[in-house]
Amino acid sequence: MTAYFISLILIGIPICWVEWTLGRYGGQKGLNSSPGILGYVAGHPAGRYLGVLGVIVPVIIYMYYVYIEAWCLGYAVNFTIGTFQDLNKDGLPVGELVPLYGDFFDHFVGATKDGSAVGFSVQQVGVFLLIVFLLNFVLIYRGLSKGIEWFCRYAMPALVVLAVVILLRVLTLGTPDPAKPNQNIINGLGYMWNPTQVVLQEAEPVDDGAVAWKDLEVVVGAESIEASKARVSESDGGLRIVEKSMFSQLANPLLWLAAAGQIFFSLSVGFGVIITYASYLTEKDDVVLSGLSASSANEFCEVALGGLISIPAAYVFLGAAGVAGMGTFGLGFNVLPLVFSQMPAGNLFGAIFFFLLFLAAVTSSLSMLQPGIAFLEEVLPINRKQSVALLGLVTSLGCIFIVYVSEGVKALDTVDFWVGTFCLFVLATIQVILFGWVLGVDKGFKEMEKGAELKLPGFMKIMIKYVSPAYLLIIFGMFVLQNVLGFDFSTFSFGADGPTYYVKDLIGWEGHPPNQAARMSVLLIAVVILFITILVAGSGDQLNRKTEQEKNV
Amino acid sequence: MTASGWIIMVGSVGLVTAVFIVCLYKVLTGGNAAEHMHGLEQEPPDAKQE
Numbered sequence: 001m002t003a004y005f006i007s008l009i010l011i012g013i014p015i016c017w018v019e020w021t022l023g024r025y026g027g028q029k030g031l032n033s034s035p036g037i038l039g040y041v042a043g044h045p046a047g048r049y050l051g052v053l054g055v056i057v058p059v060i061i062y063m064y065y066v067y068i069e070a071w072c073l074g075y076a077v078n079f080t081i082g083t084f085q086d087l088n089k090d091g092l093p094v095g096e097l098v099p100l101y102g103d104f105f106d107h108f109v110g111a112t113k114d115g116s117a118v119g120f121s122v123q124q125v126g127v128f129l130l131i132v133f134l135l136n137f138v139l140i141y142r143g144l145s146k147g148i149e150w151f152c153r154y155a156m157p158a159l160v161v162l163a164v165v166i167l168l169r170v171l172t173l174g175t176p177d178p179a180k181p182n183q184n185i186i187n188g189l190g191y192m193w194n195p196t197q198v199v200l201q202e203a204e205p206v207d208d209g210a211v212a213w214k215d216l217e218v219v220v221g222a223e224s225i226e227a228s229k230a231r232v233s234e235s236d237g238g239l240r241i242v243e244k245s246m247f248s249q250l251a252n253p254l255l256w257l258a259a260a261g262q263i264f265f266s267l268s269v270g271f272g273v274i275i276t277y278a279s280y281l282t283e284k285d286d287v288v289l290s291g292l293s294a295s296s297a298n299e300f301c302e303v304a305l306g307g308l309i310s311i312p313a314a315y316v317f318l319g320a321a322g323v324a325g326m327g328t329f330g331l332g333f334n335v336l337p338l339v340f341s342q343m344p345a346g347n348l349f350g351a352i353f354f355f356l357l358f359l360a361a362v363t364s365s366l367s368m369l370q371p372g373i374a375f376l377e378e379v380l381p382i383n384r385k386q387s388v389a390l391l392g393l394v395t396s397l398g399c400i401f402i403v404y405v406s407e408g409v410k411a412l413d414t415v416d417f418w419v420g421t422f423c424l425f426v427l428a429t430i431q432v433i434l435f436g437w438v439l440g441v442d443k444g445f446k447e448m449e450k451g452a453e454l455k456l457p458g459f460m461k462i463m464i465k466y467v468s469p470a471y472l473l474i475i476f477g478m479f480v481l482q483n484v485l486g487f488d489f490s491t492f493s494f495g496a497d498g499p500t501y502y503v504k505d506l507i508g509w510e511g512h513p514p515n516q517a518a519r520m521s522v523l524l525i526a527v528v529i530l531f532i533t534i535l536v537a538g539s540g541d542q543l544n545r546k547t548e549q550e551k552n553v
Numbered sequence: 554m555t556a557s558g559w560i561i562m563v564g565s566v567g568l569v570t571a572v573f574i575v576c577l578y579k580v581l582t583g584g585n586a587a588e589h590m591h592g593l594e595q596e597p598p599d600a601k602q603e
Contacts, residue, residue: 289579
């Protein structure tokens, strides 16, 4: 959480303001797409190619976001028709429910086998995906998104109230499984918030008789630590317990990359969405308070509600090893049904919660389509409806691939890392450098403060010009060294572990053969990048003309 | 949960809650501030034209 908060202050909020400002600045010149706006700000056609990321990120994220949106709708329906109640009809102890709900999730999303999600049973995601995909395009094609936004004015506060109710239930869970007294809510909170971690490690022999220590699990609570010490003394040197201080944890660049990626994803920074929507604003509009309010509301929901619900509850039900082994996306869908099973009228709460979550997701996915639509309208001689149809074709092909290659949700995981984390990071870096060093931080701040209720302190200029870009570039450099080239910062040498598994999946590694699903996923990303780049290359004159027309008005 | 864990949790949750409340206050009491604020919910001009 420390890396998360540092990232929020040093890069999240400053770059959020940068993206709002760049968008409005470009919009005043008649440009609405990221390639158009960044090309104009850079004052060079190369800027347009940098802006390609601002189109591919929302378009590709949309391809798997609708898949997750379909999970929400499917869970809402299954709560409504009593599927989860049936799984728990014998009033099983929570320890026996964990694998049942886990199996339901794996079957529902198709994690067991490629193609197994594609089906029309209510316990498979396929039918819900079809509904969600059609709903998104009908809403945007017929211009009905305003109606759903009106509904969400009431639905989203209701979701927050419901989240507070769920939070209260989680904080009063105590020790739901008496057979596992260590898995209680206080230890769950400690697992998430303790700055110093106690970690149980296992010895693994490497070359030359040396030993490498691998983390087994984080140990929280006095009783768990005593139990782990007993295991260590019985292990004959095969196990050990170490304390990892906050500073040693912060030395891992992947942690910072993940923290930055999480911040960017949740604030929609480096996403290409804000820059397009901000391009429709006027000088009277307040980008500073808009950006800060959106960020603070999001952080409140993420830290004070979502964070206090999902991870502590996951620790209580699954234990430390279970939390560590679960991907980001699976966590809520595995854990929340367990929380609802421990609540009175849990089925009703589950149905309402997942339906409201589904509505929130629909508003996000609709916003992800707009950058692609604006881009196609800008570079091709087509209108909005034609743009929607073309975008629908492109995204449906990508979505079919991601949903079909569902074993271990490998395609989703790969695309999420390379686009939803890596590309977001790169685009945010490009934007902050263009703002601070090409547009100029003084001119940029003048632009930002037009119509602003809040006056930004002077140190924000230093932050945006020096601190944020340096921070991003250092993390990026360390990430490439450690996770792509396999450099070990603890020994300052190229270690035996090699790069992160996202890279090993692509190039193969000793004991880790290349993964064809991951390779095909990266090929999908490459094809979309190529498609958008060709459109940008062929549209140079059109973008120039549009800018010139605006200048002459 | 250690004492430092409690401090970090209360500090973090308190910080985000306080900033959220300040923003709500600014929006609700800032005259016509709300009229000049936008999220990603606005209807784009190209949709209005059709």
